[in-house]
Amino acid sequence: MRGMKETLQLVKPHARLRDSYRGLVREFKDRGERLIPFPLEFPHDDFRAYLATITACERGEGLPKGFVPHSTYWLVRGSEVVGVSNLRHALTDSLRVEGGNIGYGIRPSARRRGHAVEILRRTCGRARELGLAQVLLTCSRSNTGSVRTIVSCGGELRSQAFLPERGEVIHRYIIETTP
16 A cells, blocks of 8 residues: 555646546446546546636636536546546535535546545645635445545544435535644
């Protein structure tokens, strides 16, 4: 695990890893999985336009109604994008119910190697840099992998609720970002 941490980097999206990023999205789709975090749904055929969209979102420009500024990061190992995280800079009432400050996803072929813990830990560090003393994360109670990841990064269960539109119970965790 120690060597893995040394070779992983949390970076902003860039064109050099375009093909690897597209491969990550394709893996999610090929397995019929939801694209999480939501920026994985952004069109990326025109990669310059995709990068411009990601940058504009971070600055809070051109956001749909009800959205907040958010930053997207890639967890990279060598030349492979192994994960994507999204950090929302603020919370709306809706995000307090479901979504929270951070969403993340790991490439299906790169799972069970500690990448989820690393991307969450490092994204919490970026939240701290933005001045967020704590972050909210939400996940389905049945998503045991995410529950373990959040708890291992210091997440404390604060509440849970049944969401009829999803037909499942959602857990809400707080992670303190200050050391």
